[in-house]
Every structure is written in C-alpha cells, then in structure tokens.
Amino acid sequence: MDIRQLQYLAALAREKHFTRAAQACHVTQPTLSGRIRQLEQELGVPIVERGQRFIGLTPEGERVLKWAHLILDNWQSLQQELGAIRSKKGELVGRLVLGVIPSALPMVSLLTSAMERQHPRVEFTVLSQSSEEILRNLHDHAIEAGITYLDNEPVEGLKQHPLYVERYCLFVGDNSPYADKPSVTWAEAALEPLCLLTPNMQNRRIVDRAFAAANVHPSPRLETNSIMNLLASVRSMGLSSIMPEYFINVLGRLEGMKAVPLEEPRVEHKVGLVGLPREPLSPLIAALFAVAREVRS
Structure with a gap:
C-alpha cells in the first residue's frame, strides 16, 4: 500500500466517477482503476462496488476511506513540517482548503490576507459550504478548516476560535419606506417580498x-444558496433580504440599497474558525489559528 493508492481512492470517493477522478489525479483511468484493484488485493477486501459505472464504496471500502483520509492528512502535515525545515527561512509552504458558510464568505479575506502577510507561500482554496457540510468534510479530511457558527449548532470536540459576532439587517431598495428608518422589527420584515438563503443553510434556520x-x-x-444572488435580487427585482450587518462595511457602498438593523428580537451569533483537534497540529493549521487570534474583530 502506498500514498498514491490512497490518493486515488480519496479522489474516486470525492468525484464519484472513475474518469473525473483520474483527471483530478493527472493519470489515466486504467491506471487509477488498476491501483485501486491492487489496494483491494493487498488489503484482502472489496473496496469499490463495480458495475458499468461507479456505484459506490462497499462497507469495507467506507472504512478504508476513513483511514485513507486520516493517513493522507497526516502525510500532508508531515510534508508541511519538513518543507518548513528545508526552507532556509523556515517558511511555511502549502495549500489550505477552507469550507465557509455563505454568509461568512465576505469576511474570509480578512483572515486570508493576514495569513498571506505572515506566510506568503501559503495558498488557499475557499469553498462555499453549509455548516453541515463543513462538519462532515472536516471529519472526512476533505477540508483542513472551516468558518462556521460556533453557538447555534453543535461544534463540540472541534478546535475553535471566534472571529466575529453576526448581527442582522433588512436589506431594501432605496425607495423602500423602511430605507431611512433606524431599525425595523422582524414582524415588519415578514411583510416584505423576501429573498432568503435556502433552508439547508444554517443562516436561513437562524432567520x-x-x-x-x-x-x-x-x-x-x-430562495438561493448564493449571497451575491440575494444582493442582486434586492437591487434588480425590488425584493428585500436579511443578511449580516457587516456586509455594509465589507462589501463597500451598496448602490441602490440600504441595510436597516433588525430588532424584536435582537439576534446575534458567534462565527469562528474550526478544525480537528489533533496532535501534532498541522503547521499550516497552527499558523491559521495564530493569525485568527490576531484578526478577531
């Protein structure tokens, strides 16, 4: 068994398609299939349910996949640490994959830009995911860290650090009767023609x-899973939406719309960085949490 076999298995589980998995790994489809068959022979268990197309993993395959993710995660951490040792300046090198709830996406740049200043050779992949996907992908080692709610749904057992408090506003067009009001109640907001995030999003459940x-x-x-679509719908369709208060500052001047604070009830939730609690901690994750402590607002 070698790292390549585990990488191919992880790619197949992620892509759910032999050809796409092979393309993601930059090998031919027969090479990927052959190495996974070799892994099955070495372990003595069937891993993949085979047919004319990818069907899924066997129960044994699911267990092998969990171990594969864990081994790959530790292997990546080892590579990061050795890379820092080899570097003359002790620089961190690598890529961090972050899962981020949609409402927090505009805030991610505060964290990634601070990380870039301190560790310029670290790269990022930022994925928009629901809070449930973030928790699942963390445990499956499909992402290295997440930005999600800390006090609304359980994140017990995870390493976590608060970044900011999310409060909510009713976003309306400039011609709305609420546009110049100091605040609006949730009952008043309910009478507006609303556009909101989809029900699978934790932000929507809060709303x-x-x-x-x-x-x-x-x-x-x-309903949409895109924050940008919410903003566009307020501006071009005359709808109203409920979004975090910080959008007012982070996104710059919002032409054609106003953000009015929501009251009765006043709703606040902590949003923060989460990761798996492991020892030793990945050098990149340790650096990310160190930076998060400095940029917390």
Whole structure:
C-alpha cells in the first residue's frame, strides 16, 4: 500500500466517477482503476462496488476511506513540517482548503490576507459550504478548516476560535419606506417580498427561528444558496433580504440599497474558525489559528 493508492481512492470517493477522478489525479483511468484493484488485493477486501459505472464504496471500502483520509492528512502535515525545515527561512509552504458558510464568505479575506502577510507561500482554496457540510468534510479530511457558527449548532470536540459576532439587517431598495428608518422589527420584515438563503443553510434556520420568535412565518419569493444572488435580487427585482450587518462595511457602498438593523428580537451569533483537534497540529493549521487570534474583530 502506498500514498498514491490512497490518493486515488480519496479522489474516486470525492468525484464519484472513475474518469473525473483520474483527471483530478493527472493519470489515466486504467491506471487509477488498476491501483485501486491492487489496494483491494493487498488489503484482502472489496473496496469499490463495480458495475458499468461507479456505484459506490462497499462497507469495507467506507472504512478504508476513513483511514485513507486520516493517513493522507497526516502525510500532508508531515510534508508541511519538513518543507518548513528545508526552507532556509523556515517558511511555511502549502495549500489550505477552507469550507465557509455563505454568509461568512465576505469576511474570509480578512483572515486570508493576514495569513498571506505572515506566510506568503501559503495558498488557499475557499469553498462555499453549509455548516453541515463543513462538519462532515472536516471529519472526512476533505477540508483542513472551516468558518462556521460556533453557538447555534453543535461544534463540540472541534478546535475553535471566534472571529466575529453576526448581527442582522433588512436589506431594501432605496425607495423602500423602511430605507431611512433606524431599525425595523422582524414582524415588519415578514411583510416584505423576501429573498432568503435556502433552508439547508444554517443562516436561513437562524432567520426562520427569529421570525418564529416574532410569531410570523413569511413565505419568501425567492430562495438561493448564493449571497451575491440575494444582493442582486434586492437591487434588480425590488425584493428585500436579511443578511449580516457587516456586509455594509465589507462589501463597500451598496448602490441602490440600504441595510436597516433588525430588532424584536435582537439576534446575534458567534462565527469562528474550526478544525480537528489533533496532535501534532498541522503547521499550516497552527499558523491559521495564530493569525485568527490576531484578526478577531
């Protein structure tokens, strides 16, 4: 058994397609299939349910995949540490894959830019994911860290550090009767033609609970998993939306719209960085958490 076999298995589980997995690994499809068959022979268990196309992994394959993710994660951490030792300046080198809830995406640059200043040879892949996907992908070692809610749904057992407190505003067009008000209630917001994130997003579940606390249950005109689509819908469709207060500053001047603070109830939730609690900690993850402690707002 070698690292390549485990990388091929992880790619197949991720892509759910032999050809795409082979392309992701920069090998031919017969090479990838042959190495996975070799792994099955070496371990003495069937790993892949085979047919004319990829069907899935066997129960034994699922167990092998969990160990593969763990081994690959430790191998990557070892490479990072050795890379820093080999570097004349002790520089960290590598790529961090972050899963980020959609409402936090505009804030990620505060963390990545601070990391870039201190560790310029570290690269990032930032993926928009639901809080549930972040937790699952962390445990599956598909991402190195996540930015998600810390106090709304359970993240017990994870290494975590708060970054900011999320508060909410009603985003409306300039011509809305609420545009110049100092605040608006959730009950008033429920009467607006709303566009909201989809129900699988934790931000949406927070919004729904706030409406329920105000004893109202609006039906949104539009649902999307894209924050940019929410902003575009407010600007071009005349809809209203509920988004984090910090969008006002992070996204710059929002032409054609206003953000009005929501009250009754006042809703606040902590958003922070999460990762697996492991020893030794990956050098890149250790550096990321160190930077997070400096940029917390």
